[in-house]
Amino acid sequence: MIKSKSLLEENLDCLMFYSYDGGIVLNMNENYAFACIADFNKIQYNIAPSKYITSFEQVKIFQGEKKLNIDYISTLNIDASCGDVILTDKIDLAKTYEIEIDGYDRIPVVPISVFDTKDFLDNYTYDGDDLGAVVNNNETTFKVWAPTASSVVLNLFSKGNNCEAYKNVDMIRADKGVWEHTENCGHGTYYTYTVTTSIGTQTTMDPYAKSAGLNGDRSMVVDLALTNPEGWDNKYTAGTDTYTEAIIWEVHVRDFSNKIKNSKYKGKYLAFTETGLKNSAGVEVGIDYLKNLGVTHVHLLPVFDFATVDESNSNGEFNWGYDPKNYNVPEGSYSTNPYEGEVRINEFKQMIQALHNSGIAVVMDVVYNHTYDANSSFNKMVPFYYYRYSLTGTNSNASGCGNDTASERKMFRKFIIDSVCYWATEYKIDGFRFDLMGLHDLETMQQVETALHHINPKAIIYGEGWIMGSTIDGSPQANQGNICRIKQSYGAAGGISVFNDVIRDGLKGSVFDMTSKGYINGDLQYEANVQFGLSGGKNSVAGWFVNSAAVINYMSAHDNRTLWDKLAASNYDNSLQERLAMNRIGAAIIMLSQGTPFMQAGEEMLRTKNGVDNSYKSCDDINNIDWESLVPGSDFYNMMLYYKGLIELRKSCAALLTPGKTSVNFNRLLLGGMTVLFNSPIGSEVLALINPTVNIDSFELYGEWAMLSDGIHAGASVIKTVSGIIEIPQYSVIILRK
Ligand code: CA
Secondary structure (H helix, E strand, O other), X not given: OOOOOOOHHHHHOOOEEEOXXXXXXXXXXXXXXXXXXXXXXXXXXXXXXXXXXXXXXXEEEEEOOEEOXXXXXXXXXXXXXXXXXXXXXXXXXXXXXXXXXXOOOOEEEEEOHHHHOHXXXXXXXXXXXXXXXXXXXXXXXXXXXXXXXXXXXXXXXXXXOOXXXXXXEEOEEOHHHEXXXXXXXXXXXXXXXXXXXXXXXXXXXXXXXXXXOHHHOOEEOOOHHHHOXXXXXXXXXXXXXXXXXXXXXXXXXXXXXXXXXXXXXXXOHHHHHOOOOEOOOOOEOOHHHHHHHOOOEEEEOXXXXXXXXXXXXXXXXXXXXXXXXXXXXXXXXXXXXXXXXXXXXXXXXXXXXXXXXXXXXEEEEEOOOEOOOOOOHHHHHOOOOOEOEOOOOOEOOOXXXXXXXXXXXXXXXXXXHHHHHHHHHHOOOOEEEXXXXXXXXXXXXXXXXXXXXXXXXXXXXXXXXXXXXXXXXXXOEOOOXXXXXXXXXXXXXXXXXXXXXXXXXXXXXXXXXXXXXXXXXXXXHHHXXXXXXXXXXXXXXXXXXXOOOOEEEEOOOOOOOOHHHHHHHHOOOOOHHHHHHHHHHHHHHHHHOOOEEEEEOOHHHOOOOOOOOOOOOOOHHHHOOOHHHOOOOOHHHHXXXXXXXXXXXXXXXXXXXXXXXXEEEEEEOOOOOEEEEEEEOOEEEEEEEEEOOOOOEEEEOOOOEEEEEOOOOEOOOOOEXXXXXXXXXXXXXXXXXX
């Protein structure tokens, strides 16, 4: 999602408290109170205005209507706004507690920091690998973690929507707060849980569900062996040996195929399986196009089950999908039948299979930093456990989505690791992009790195490392400032990379200011920002750095304006030819940079969203890739050929692909541009002459060089051999190899 400022500090001052149903309630009264269970005999209160408490009688704690004995109050005879109340008896987390301080409303006491006590961790940390529904022929064992529940009922259905439950079974509380039941049922059985906790009785799906019925409301028992498409060989792609060899193309499932005129599966997973598709001009489109373009990885915007698109009418709404509902279930609106839970799995696997058969690896966008709403299946199972809260009980909102999750909590950390490993092993997903990764704690991401690279050393892992928010326990976060502390597993293709907004904005101006300019479109003062990307995240301009060029270098992604729209807004007074040339300079710099090149799908064909800068729920017409624009001879087509040529060029130059071994040296050109020399002991030298000015510049070469790009064309083959003084046309990058 978009980079947003932390709202946590603002929330600390808000007069809000958490209501019983998990929603946020504004308390506009002058007096407010909030209280949480901090330990098994300790309640912490927070009130405004502060109060001088002189006797135990002024503080009443209730369990139901029963008033409890108080042993101690930390703020007795002190004028205070917060303090501790110690109870004589142990608190039962399954029960409902309330507090009433003289002069303030009687309010619920909610469990929050008690989850971090040794007592809780020792008694309720479950490390089994069998949560969810595990089917064995016609017998299924259901297990769900709900340590603060007083009862859990398993509801069984013959269908994924409509119809009544054919059976309701009380589950048995077992070790570590896990509830379990084994039932004579198998693949295709749908189920929900009705769980009773301190916030009441609610029905929800299984957080560990493998599939679901319509709109993800009912979980499904899945025998995964029955979901494989024909020819499913259960393998990853060959992948790349290092992250720098990867070239990533970021696409939304629906954008990809909605405007492919002959596609039978417009907007569906299966559109990726269709070969031989052409546009009106006879140009190959769809997966054939991708294969030709030469990208190594397709990065899919959210394809796990998200909430906002009604799966029964998927033509009506569009959404990027950053509103997670079932993390381990494929989204239903992209399947041809969202009612039958096995169809979405099978068609998702067909998509992976088709991309793999074309030699293209698949990266999944994962969004564990927030859920669709604060009362998710997680919160219904274990209220208040999975989220971060402010001191006054409001949801932490650094994500801007209203409910930051708590990756540092043991069972959510386990869930994240289990979830990515499940997608990697069952679906052969080759990489993961973590949304707002800077909100996750570093330890969780280190464990993700280790677990994933143990399964597949070539898995590529990266994320949005913006510096934002904070963890519950103050532990370091997986943001740009800390990411260099991630240790790369032995033999892995890389560690964890972060998006490089320094080169993104340095190249063409800030994404938050449509008129601002950068290095390629008129403002040379951003040279150091561009060099930060070219050198793989090394100089001091950013205030952070990475190891082994672990940066994702890019100009455009789904967020913000497309590159072409940005140039139209910031450089409306330049000619079309000049803007095309600026685009080419940027593309060349990204493809030369140490790190991993990344582009929004269609950037290479001048994609436009008509200037819309946040199209997350815009109509299809705004979001679709316009394949019809690819007409030979057109600017769209020529730009695509240039990107394709740059990809070939990058793949052919070892000096560009060996971070750590390659030295990158910069020199200033006479008229303000720069030269960049890439020198690797295991590959030949590459020299780039970058002229982002309106003037023709020149440079004297030492010795003979092979020209791979003249600024308009690019490729792996030699255009001509050059030596001596060479001219560098206005707005161009000449790329030479020795
Ligand atoms: Ca859905």
